[in-house]
Amino acid sequence: MIEVRRLTSSITAALAAVAMAMTMAMAAQAQDSAARQRSIVVASTTSTDNSGLFGYILPIFEAETGIKVHVVAVGTGQALEIARNGDADVLLVHHKPSEERFVSGGFGVDRRDLMYNDFVIIGPKADPAGIDGMTDVVEAFKKIAAGRVPFASRGDDSGTHKVERQIWRQAGIDASVASGAWYWETGSGMGATLNTAVGMDAYSLSDRATWLSFRNKAELVILVQGDRRLFNQYGVIRVNPARHPHVKAAAAKAFVDWLTSEAGQKAIADFKVDGRQLFFPNAKGLGP
Amino acid sequence: MDEIYAAAAAAFGLILDLDPDLGEIVVLSLRVSLTAVALATAIGLPLGAAIALFRFPGRRTMAVVLNALMGLPPVVVGLIVYLMLSRAGPFGVFGLLYTPGAMIVAQCLLIAPIIAALTRQVVEDLWAEYEEQLRSLGAGPGRAMATLLRDGRFSLVTVVLAGFGRASAEVGAVMIVGGNIDHLTRVMTTAIALETSKGNLALALGLGFILMTLALGVNAAAFVIKDVAQRRQG
Numbered sequence: 220m221i222e223v224r225r226l227t228s229s230i231t232a233a234l235a236a237v238a239m240a241m242t243m244a245m246a247a248q249a250q251d252s253a254a255r256q257r258s259i260v261v262a263s264t265t266s267t268d269n270s271g272l273f274g275y276i277l278p279i280f281e282a283e284t285g286i287k288v289h290v291v292a293v294g295t296g297q298a299l300e301i302a303r304n305g306d307a308d309v310l311l312v313h314h315k316p317s318e319e320r321f322v323s324g325g326f327g328v329d330r331r332d333l334m335y336n337d338f339v340i341i342g343p344k345a346d347p348a349g350i351d352g353m354t355d356v357v358e359a360f361k362k363i364a365a366g367r368v369p370f371a372s373r374g375d376d377s378g379t380h381k382v383e384r385q386i387w388r389q390a391g392i393d394a395s396v397a398s399g400a401w402y403w404e405t406g407s408g409m410g411a412t413l414n415t416a417v418g419m420d421a422y423s424l425s426d427r428a429t430w431l432s433f434r435n436k437a438e439l440v441i442l443v444q445g446d447r448r449l450f451n452q453y454g455v456i457r458v459n460p461a462r463h464p465h466v467k468a469a470a471a472k473a474f475v476d477w478l479t480s481e482a483g484q485k486a487i488a489d490f491k492v493d494g495r496q497l498f499f500p501n502a503k504g505l506g507p
Numbered sequence: 508m509d510e511i512y513a514a515a516a517a518a519f520g521l522i523l524d525l526d527p528d529l530g531e532i533v534v535l536s537l538r539v540s541l542t543a544v545a546l547a548t549a550i551g552l553p554l555g556a557a558i559a560l561f562r563f564p565g566r567r568t569m570a571v572v573l574n575a576l577m578g579l580p581p582v583v584v585g586l587i588v589y590l591m592l593s594r595a596g597p598f599g600v601f602g603l604l605y606t607p608g609a610m611i612v613a614q615c616l617l618i619a620p621i622i623a624a625l626t627r628q629v630v631e632d633l634w635a636e637y638e639e640q641l642r643s644l645g646a647g648p649g650r651a652m653a654t655l656l657r658d659g660r661f662s663l664v665t666v667v668l669a670g671f672g673r674a675s676a677e678v679g680a681v682m683i684v685g686g687n688i689d690h691l692t693r694v695m696t697t698a699i700a701l702e703t704s705k706g707n708l709a710l711a712l713g714l715g716f717i718l719m720t721l722a723l724g725v726n727a728a729a730f731v732i733k734d735v736a737q738r739r740q741g
Contacts, residue, residue, distance in 0.1 A: 260605055260686075269705050274689075291605065291686035305594035306604055410704025435706030463594060465602070 258287035259470045262299075262307035264378060265408045267453070268292030270428040270497055276486040280477050286470045294377030294408065302326065302456075305463030308471040310456045313426075314378040318454045327456035331479050334487050334498040335452045338382060340443035341413075341430060342368075342422035350422075356446040360390045367401045369421035370394070371412050374404025378451075383424045386448065413439075426451055428497040453498070455479070478502070510708055517713030528690075529714075533721065536694040539607055539681070540674040543614035547674075548667050550619045555626025556656055559634060560648040570627060576620035581613075585683030588613040592684065605686040610694070613680040618670035625666040629659045664733050668726055675722055695721070 267273060268290050277288050291301060295312040302310040303326050310327060312318060321327045340350065340359055348366040350359040363370055372394070373380035387394045394402045403421065405412045409429040416423040417437045425433075430441065455475050460468040477483045484500035491497070521529045558569055590596050592604040592612070603609045633655045634641075641651050656663070678696035685692030687701060695718040702711035 260688075265704065269701070289605065289686070289688040289691050291688060304596075305599070408704050410706060413706065414703065433706040435708055465594060465600075 257285055257470065258289055259308040259467050259474060260289045260291060260306065261309045261311055261474070262291050262293065262297075262301040263311040264295055264298060264313055264453075265292050265410065266313070266379075266426045266429045267311060267498075269408075269410055270432040271492065272428070272487070272490050272498060275490040276483070279486050280474065280483070283482070284473055284477065286473060288474060294373070294375045295379075295381070296376035302458050305458060305466065308458055308466045308468075309474055310458065311453065312378055312456075313451055313453045314381050315452055315454060317378075317381070318456060322456060325462055326459055328459045329475070330454050330456045331475065332501055333453045333455045333478055334484075334500045334502070335450060336427050336498050337444065337451050338379065338424055338449040339427050339430060339441045340422060341416065341425055341439050342442045343420045344438050344440050345420075346442060348422065351442045353443050354445045356386055356443055356448055357390045359443045360386050360392065363422055364390070364392045364394065364397075367397070369401050369403065369419050371416040371419065371421040371423040372402060372404045373409065373412050373424075374406045375408070377409075379409060379424060379426055382449075382451070386424070389448070428492075431495060431497060432492045452501075510712065513709035514712030514716060517710045518716040521713060522717065529717070531690065532693055532695055532698055533717070535607060535692070536675065536696075536718070537721070537725075539610045539694060540614060540671060542611045543618060543674050544667060544671045546611070546615045547619040547622050547670055550615075551622030551670070552626050552656060552663065553652075554619075555623040555628075556630045556652045558623070559627045559630035560652050560655070570624075573620055573624040573627065577624050579617055579620060580679065581617055581677040582679030582683065584613055584617045585680035588616065588680065588684045604684060605688060605692060607685070607692060609684040610681045610692060613684045614674040614677065617677060617680055618673050621673055622666055622670045625669060626656075626663060629662045629666060630655050633659050661733055661737060664729055668729055671725060672722065675718070675725075 263273070269292065273288075273290050273292075277290075281287055291298075291307065293301065295314050295317065298307075298310060298312050299317055299321055301307050303321070303324075310318075310321070311333065318327075318330055322330050340356065342348070342350070348359075348363045348368045350362050353359045353362075372383060395404075398404055403415065403419070405415050407415075409425055410433060412423055413425060413430070413433050414435060415421065417435055417439055420438065422442075427444075430436075455478055457468070457471045457475055458466045460466050478487075479502035484502055487498050487500045488496060555573075558566060558573065588609065589604065591598050592601070592609050593599055594602075594604070603612070630652070634651065637651075637655070637658075641654065646654065676696065678700055681687075681692070681694055682697050682700065685694070685697065687693050687697040693701075695714060699711045699714045699718070702708075702714060
């Protein structure tokens with residue numbers, strides 16, 4: 220019996236340690252919470268963060284308003300999920316149908332167009348599929364499939380992946396049957412997928428911003444661009460405070476208002492990599 | 508090979524410039540991992556020793572489960588902690604997600620089983636050696652536990668370092684629960700993943716060199732402390 224009592228006491232000690240762990244984590248949190256009073260979390264895509272856009276425009280917004288913006292950069296699918304759970308205050312992604320479903324489902328309010336750029340097909344300079352200079356993206360995909368040349372797909376339900384699947388559908392090709400043969404689904408972000416394409420001399424579909432700011436291009440170049448179907452619209456949505464009362468509604472609205480204001484739109488247009496503009500503001504409904 | 512030279516150059520450049528962003532990331536990495544190690548040690552040492560010394564039903568099963576938990580995939584721990592700390596989850600009201608606190612909780616869960624399982628082995632081996640002596644002194648498992656943890660403290664330093672190694676090297680859990688937010692939850696491993704995805708392979712590898720140097724520093728410090736203590740003991 221004594222042993223059982225000792226065992227109980229050491230279990231109690233372990234539980235106390237767990238409680239202590241929680242307390243210390245909470246203390247760490249209290250330390251951070253002062254900084255979080257005037258801060259919001261934005262769930263966004265990797266393209267906006269990796270390209271350096273946020274690094275350029277957020278300091279301008281923060282200087283104007285004193286509101287700190289924390290960006291969680293993930294694929295559009297995961298960003299939607301994070302916002303749906305109420306773990307972000309603002310959602311900034313690029314797949315209009317999903318965004319509209321998000322709003323009609325009651326998870327978000329006030330979706331606004333923010334900016335656009337476009338997708339491009341990149342591939343090896345040698346271009347074994349012979350698509351260089353084509354402007355019909357569906358025909359280009361057909362040639363890639365016919366040639367069975369390697370194609371690296373995001374495979375992660377991101378905005379880019381959704382567009383890519385849409386193009387395969389329009390081409391009448393079920394690329395998934397070739398998965399693992401010439402069609403590789405990396406299940407990763409755009410940058411990781413580009414690294415795969417570089418490593419294997421594969422073709423891929425990328426947003427222009429990530430491609431232009433990507434530093435490991437090696438032998439890959441843009442082969443197909445300019446098709447209207449490659450238009451890439453970004454939208455911004457506030458997480459619905461009626462559904463998630465803890466969201467920082469006022470700060471979130473201030474951020475979205477600023478992004479779509481003249482000052483925010485100018486900041487987006489001013490952001491350049493190697494002298495080239497990556498995102499084109501169109502909050503006022505101006506398209507290409 | 509050029510990439511590796513460029514990486515070394517990038518690492519030296521960052522260190523020589525005393526890059527403030529790098530400093531912030533290094534400090535946060537150490538703060539998160541060392542806190543997680545401290546908490547996991549507070550949980551793992553008594554738990555492992557108790558399983559080694561007390562006789563109770565299910566003890567063997569517990570030892571096997573603990574050994575298996577050493578292989579917990581970080582990304583699974585990250586997901587579980589995310590679901591727990593999400594606003595939609597049971598602990599959502601604390602608002603811990605996307606804070607260093609969440610990263611500490613995740614790493615602590617990841618390494619507590621490693622420390623507990625290895626401690627169990629160390630203490631069990633010591634018990635086999637000293638059982639007779641301890642019994643003749645009339646020491647029960649409780650006394651034995653205190654004595655053996657004290658006796659095995661030098662081996663247990665290595666156990667704790669194994670936990671630190673796992674915590675400082677993992678990326679899957681902190682990426683999910685921390686969100687890799689610049690100036691808030693970005694640590695060495697998530698910064699390396701980010702730079703890799705941006706195609707900055709040399710910078711990513713350079714950060715890797717710095718992380719390995721940090722780990723070397725922590726291990727060297729532990730070795731020196733252990734050495735001095737052992738010598739003082741005679």
